[in-house]
Amino acid sequence: MSTVLSLHSISKAIAGNQILKNLNLDVQDQEFVAILGSSGSGKTTLLRLISGFDAPDAGEIFIGGQQVFTKGVNVSAEERRVGFVPQDAALFPHLSVAKNIEFGLSKMPAAQRVLRVAELLKLVDLVGYQERMPHELSGGQRHRVALARALAPKPQLILLDEPFSSLDAELRVRLREDVRNVITKTGTTAILVTHDQEEALSMASRVAILRDGEFAQIGNPSEIYQAPADVEMATFLGDSCIINGVVKDNKIVTDLGLLTPLNKVTNGTTGRVAIRPENFYLQPNPNGEGEVIGRQYFGHDALIEVQLPKLVIQARANGPFAPEIGMRVTVWVRGQVNFYTD
Amino acid sequence: MAVVAVLISISPISYLAIRLAEFGFDKVLENVFRSRSFELLGNSLLLAAAVSVSAVAVGGFQAWLTARTSIKGKAVFAVLSALPLAMPSYVTAYSFTALFGGFKGFFAAWLVLTIGTAPYVYLAVSAALIRSDAATEEVARSLGAGRWRVFSQVTWPTIRPAAVSGAMLAALYALSDFGAVSILSFDTFTRAIYSAFRSSFDRSGAASLAAILVVLTIALLVVEPALRGKAVPTDSRVRRTSLINLGWFAPIAATVAGAWAFVSLVIPTFSLIRWNQTGLSNVDSGEVIRALINSVGYAFAGGLVAVIFGFAVSLLTVRWKSKLTIAFDRSIWLTHAVPGIVVALALVFLSNRLLPQIYQTSTLVMIAYLILFLPNAITAMQTPIAQAPRALDEIAASLGASRMQTIRRVLVPIAGPGILAGAALVSLSVLKELPATLLLRETGVETLATRLWSETSVSAYAAAAPYALLLVVVAGIPAWLLNRQVRQSAKFDLNSRMERE
Numbered sequence: 001m002s003t004v005l006s007l008h009s010i011s012k013a014i015a016g017n018q019i020l021k022n023l024n025l026d027v028q029d030q031e032f033v034a035i036l037g038s039s040g041s042g043k044t045t046l047l048r049l050i051s052g053f054d055a056p057d058a059g060e061i062f063i064g065g066q067q068v069f070t071k072g073v074n075v076s077a078e079e080r081r082v083g084f085v086p087q088d089a090a091l092f093p094h095l096s097v098a099k100n101i102e103f104g105l106s107k108m109p110a111a112q113r114v115l116r117v118a119e120l121l122k123l124v125d126l127v128g129y130q131e132r133m134p135h136e137l138s139g140g141q142r143h144r145v146a147l148a149r150a151l152a153p154k155p156q157l158i159l160l161d162e163p164f165s166s167l168d169a170e171l172r173v174r175l176r177e178d179v180r181n182v183i184t185k186t187g188t189t190a191i192l193v194t195h196d197q198e199e200a201l202s203m204a205s206r207v208a209i210l211r212d213g214e215f216a217q218i219g220n221p222s223e224i225y226q227a228p229a230d231v232e233m234a235t236f237l238g239d240s241c242i243i244n245g246v247v248k249d250n251k252i253v254t255d256l257g258l259l260t261p262l263n264k265v266t267n268g269t270t271g272r273v274a275i276r277p278e279n280f281y282l283q284p285n286p287n288g289e290g291e292v293i294g295r296q297y298f299g300h301d302a303l304i305e306v307q308l309p310k311l312v313i314q315a316r317a318n319g320p321f322a323p324e325i326g327m328r329v330t331v332w333v334r335g336q337v338n339f340y341t342d
Numbered sequence: 343m344a345v346v347a348v349l350i351s352i353s354p355i356s357y358l359a360i361r362l363a364e365f366g367f368d369k370v371l372e373n374v375f376r377s378r379s380f381e382l383l384g385n386s387l388l389l390a391a392a393v394s395v396s397a398v399a400v401g402g403f404q405a406w407l408t409a410r411t412s413i414k415g416k417a418v419f420a421v422l423s424a425l426p427l428a429m430p431s432y433v434t435a436y437s438f439t440a441l442f443g444g445f446k447g448f449f450a451a452w453l454v455l456t457i458g459t460a461p462y463v464y465l466a467v468s469a470a471l472i473r474s475d476a477a478t479e480e481v482a483r484s485l486g487a488g489r490w491r492v493f494s495q496v497t498w499p500t501i502r503p504a505a506v507s508g509a510m511l512a513a514l515y516a517l518s519d520f521g522a523v524s525i526l527s528f529d530t531f532t533r534a535i536y537s538a539f540r541s542s543f544d545r546s547g548a549a550s551l552a553a554i555l556v557v558l559t560i561a562l563l564v565v566e567p568a569l570r571g572k573a574v575p576t577d578s579r580v581r582r583t584s585l586i587n588l589g590w591f592a593p594i595a596a597t598v599a600g601a602w603a604f605v606s607l608v609i610p611t612f613s614l615i616r617w618n619q620t621g622l623s624n625v626d627s628g629e630v631i632r633a634l635i636n637s638v639g640y641a642f643a644g645g646l647v648a649v650i651f652g653f654a655v656s657l658l659t660v661r662w663k664s665k666l667t668i669a670f671d672r673s674i675w676l677t678h679a680v681p682g683i684v685v686a687l688a689l690v691f692l693s694n695r696l697l698p699q700i701y702q703t704s705t706l707v708m709i710a711y712l713i714l715f716l717p718n719a720i721t722a723m724q725t726p727i728a729q730a731p732r733a734l735d736e737i738a739a740s741l742g743a744s745r746m747q748t749i750r751r752v753l754v755p756i757a758g759p760g761i762l763a764g765a766a767l768v769s770l771s772v773l774k775e776l777p778a779t780l781l782l783r784e785t786g787v788e789t790l791a792t793r794l795w796s797e798t799s800v801s802a803y804a805a806a807a808p809y810a811l812l813l814v815v816v817a818g819i820p821a822w823l824l825n826r827q828v829r830q831s832a833k834f835d836l837n838s839r840m841e842r843e
Contacts, residue, residue, distance in 0.1 A: 053480050077483040084484035090477035094499040103495075104485030146481075153485060 002029050002065070004157050004189040005050065010059035012045055019045045021213040023059070027157070027189060032180070034192045034204030038236070041210045043193045047159050050191070051084050052077035064156040083150030083158035083188075088166050089142040091134040097121075097145050098130035104153040120148040123182055140171050147179060151186060158183070160192040164199065176203055197237050201225060209233065227262060231340045234274035241275045241313045245339065252339055255310045262336035271341040277303060280315035281332040282323055288330040292323050306331060344658045347651040348670050351677045351713050354688030355556065361691050362553055365546040378534075379554065386530040386558070389451055389523070390513040396456040397512035398505055400602060401463025405501075407599055409471040412585035413592055422603040423464045428822035429610060430774045431458035432521025433810045436794060437613035439525060440803035451528040457606040458522070459515050463508030470504035471497075506570040510562060517559055518681030520777040521791075525798055531555040532683045532777070539687060539781070549691070552684045559679045614811050621807030629793070630808050634816070637773055637789040640704070641817075644711030645769025651712060652719025652768070653761065659720070660727045678717035685713050686781040702785055710778040719768045726760025727753075763824060770821035774813060790816075 005027040012020040019042040027033050037043040048054040050061065052068065052075065061069040063082065068075040091100050098117050105113045121127050124144040134142060143163055150158050163179070164172045180203050183190050194200050200207050201221040208218040217229040228234040231242060245254040247269050252259045259273060282290070282304060293312070294305030302322035304315045306329060313331065323329055404423040408416050426434070435454045438445045474497070482496045520532040531551055538548040588595055655674065659667045677685075689710055693701040700706045730753045738748040776791045783792065790809045797806035 051480070051484055053483070077480070078486050078488055080484070081486070082484055084481055086477045086481060088477075090475055090481055092478050092482070092496055092499075093475075103482065103487070106486075106491075149481070149485070155484075 003027070003062070004029050004031075004064055005191070006060075006062035007050075008060040008062075010046070010049060010056045010061065012042075012049060012054070012056045014045065019213055020049075020056070023213075023215060025208060025215065025218070027191065030187050030189055032183060032190045032192070032203065032205045034194060034200035034207045035210055036194060036197060036200040036207055036237075037210035038195055042213045043195075043210050044161060046210070047161050047191070047193050050157075051082050051159055052080045081153070081156050083153070083155035085143070085146045085150050085158065085160045085163050087162050089134075089146035089163075091137075091142055091145055091149070093134050095134075096130065097126065097132050097134070097137070100134070100145055101148045101152050103149060116152060120152055123151075123185070124148045125178070139167050140175050143167070143175055144178065147182060151182070151188060156189065158188050158190045160190060162194055163192070165194075165196070172199075179203070209236070211236070227338055228274065231272055231274055234338065234340075239277050239314060241277070241280075242272050243275065243311065244270070245273050246270050247339065252337070255308065256313075256331065256333060259333055260336045261339040263338055265339050265341075269341050271339055273337045273339050275313075275333060275337050277314045277316040279334050279337070280313060281334050282306065282315050282317055282329040283332060284323055284327060285330040286328055288328040290329045290331050292325050292327045292329060295322065295325050297322065343651060343654040344667075344670060347655055347712070347716060348673055350709060351674050351716055354685050354692060354713060355677060355680060357692045358549065358552060358556070358684070358688045361688075362549055365549065369546055379551070382529060382531050382534050382551065383554065383558075385448075385528065386517055386555075389448065389455070389528065389530060390516040392448075392452050393455045393459060393516040394509040394512040396452065397459040397463045398509045400456060400460040401465075401508060402467050402501075402505055404460070404464045404599060404602075405468035405471055407595055409468045410476075410586050411592075411595070412587050413596060415596070419599050419603075420468075422599075422607065424461045424826070425822065426457050426606045427461045427825070428818035429458075429814055430521070430776075430791075430818060431455060431519060432525055432776055432791075433614075433794070433813055433818070434458060434610050435522035435525040436798050436803075436806060436810050437610035437617075439798070440617050440806070441609065441613040446527045448528055450526040451523050451530075453605075454522045454526060455512075455516050455519060457610075458519075459512035460606070462511050462515075463505065466504040466508045466511075467501050470501040474500035503570045507566065510566045510569070513562060514559060514679055517555065517562070518679075518683075520681065520683045521795065525795075531558075532681055535683050535687060536777070536781075539690075545691065548687055552687050556680055556684055559681065560676070563676070563679050614807065614814065617803050617807035618811050621804040625805070625808050629788075630812070633788050633790050633793045633809065634812060636787055637791070637816075640707065640711075640779065640789060641769045641773035643704075644708055644715065644772040644775075645765055647708050647712050648715040648719040648768050648772070649723070649761075649765040652716055652723050652764075655716070656720050656723035656727050660724055661732060674717055674720065677713060681777075682710075682714055682775065683777040683781070686710055686778040689713075689778075689782060702782070704784055704787070707779060707782045707784070710782055711772050711775070714775065714778060715768050715772055718771055719764065722764025722767055723761060726757035726764065729760065730756035767821060767824050770817045770824070773817040774821075 003026050005025070007023055007025045010020055010023040011018070023046065025033075035043050035046065045054070049056050049069075050063075055074050056069060058071075059069070060067060063080055066075075067073060068080055092103065095103070098121075101117050101120050102113050105116060108116065117130065118127075121130060124147060126141060126144055126148070129137070129141065134145070137145065146163070160179070164175055167175065176199060192200070192203060201224070204221060206218065207221055207224045209216045209224065211232075217224060217233055225237055228237055228240075234240040235242065243254045243256060245252040245259065247253075247261070247265045247267050249267065250261070250265065252261055252265070252273055254273060261273075282292075290306040290308050292304055293307045296303040297319070299319055301319050302317050304317050304322060306313050306315060308331065315331070317323065401423070404419065407413055408420045408423065413419070429437075431454055434457055435450075438450065438454060478496050479492050482492045487495070517530070518532065519530075520536065523530050524533045524536065531554065535548050535551045535555070538551060539545065655670060659670065689706055690701070693706050734752050734756075735748050738752050739745075743751060774791065776795060779789055780792050780795060783789070788796075790813050794806050794809040794813065797803075797809070
């Protein structure tokens, strides 16, 4: 496997604000990396540096082994061979679907171009739509055209900038699947930028979390979700119950009882544990310590709020078996938990 | 009321046609097919074509520079690009001839009219550029397109409608301009119509020329939509995109833009100030004040008439849209393209024949203003009225408000300020009007514009100077400021039309 993209200590300030600080990242061939960050974390800025629309203040960028940015070198966007799928697709409004897709193929002989466009239309499942104009397409179709357009010149790397943020929830889920399939099928290396953790975890083979201009954690989706690097990360990536605890005999003593740590701990240290709502198990028990005080029902599951003698926790329960408000329960913690030393 | 407005609007042109028929077909043909007509036709078309090309070149360049590049002092350039609107083109013409003795003929008219029309192109194109999705340009670059290909295949198609309507506007402006070409002694139809009217009792010559000019302007209006091409529906999201870094080209671009600002603003201003130094010292201040009072009076009355009728028509077209009201709207727009001098001439005929008692009275001048400025009044009224949509009326009704209460408590508070601004704008445009005032005014009544005109036509530049200065200070600059505010508060309409000369 070769490295397609390499970022070395990239920094960028905009109007005096340090947006990106000393970033390092390597993306391997055929990898699908998601950069996850809240708005203002600098993720779009990072994408614009990779694509060549903006230049970093310092650092080096390599694409396909070639140095495209360092002091005194700045290969322009049109020569980087980096595909770009912006927010809201941004199709050329005056060109048909086919003309949009073949925009980047101007150097290809006409006969070949026709074949390539046909191939891409098939890939994104839009055969028969080649003569449509962008405003005649639905939101999902527009995004698929934007993807085909970016893939047409066989870029070394494709960048997706929050591509689904303007779509409704149902369409978003379907389109994620479609896009992922197309990218895997074509063996394209991709970087997705998003603020939606579900999107990042479900699509990417590796997730990099950008926080305050720095990568707070990089890992595969389950690592990221199961073992957040710190408490802040645990709350950023989905809900977590944060409970104080002290380590004693390699167990963590908390208000929920003794818990088993997932990570290495030292006896005697104090800290906090983060427990995901789905790691609680609520056992109905008339003599239980907990009382159900809140209940949000989602159908497939429910979020239950339980009042314990010293704290309130949130637990996810299976839809059909979710306890009702007022019921008494015993709270169990499934598996091991992450302990973060203060 | 709207019906009256529409009838008044279309009456002169209809009457012109009737009158031509009365002169006799042969006589009209004889007039039309004289070599003089062809010379005028050549001159007018050449000027219109040259002005539209140069206006698009100048205005388009300014728009691109201020909307898309990272050049220093963009805000200053943006103001400088639109500022020439504050000077009526006949004042610009005056300021140039007063400064440079031999400043006459085609090139002079070309330069002055380009100064007058480039701001319209600038405003239309920069609105289109701001509205277009710059992300498409970045996508095009990521697909390997160089600067030129990005411009020609991505940017140009989105600004083309604006650029073409800007060019058309410039061409129409050049065709209908009377003051500047007359001061600069360049023979176009408007100038010839005026001299034919003044020099001979046989009005058929002037009427025939007017007919050719009307046909010409209508032809332009008819071909415009085809040339403009279909407007591309864009999604109007504004994104943060990188501005073009001009690099080595930046100083050149800044120099070009600066040189144009020098020609279009500094020279006329300098000329105005210089001539006023001599002009103000030996001026008959009573004369100036009388002209100012007359101008303001005409402007106020004319603006009021146009705004009252304009409000009626706008309310009708915005609130009760139907085929009939749309037809109203269209017919008014058609007359908008007709040059002021032609409207004035037609009114002379009409009043001589039907109502001789109003000929050379202020009533006729007011009717002319109504015809000329009704479209401006409608444009100014429609936006504020549209900002108080009917849905609000319905909600008010559902809350128990009567129709009058709704107008008082909903429509007026929302649309009122916009309507007032529109009314002021129309009045200021009336203040600058020259040809209709010149032809129709009551005997002995002089306005700022007519005084400037008569002093300039005998090359009394110093005597004309105070009037020129007052026109810019009283009408031009307030109109420019107001227009700017209206544009910023309301969504700027791409098709907002030119102001009358």
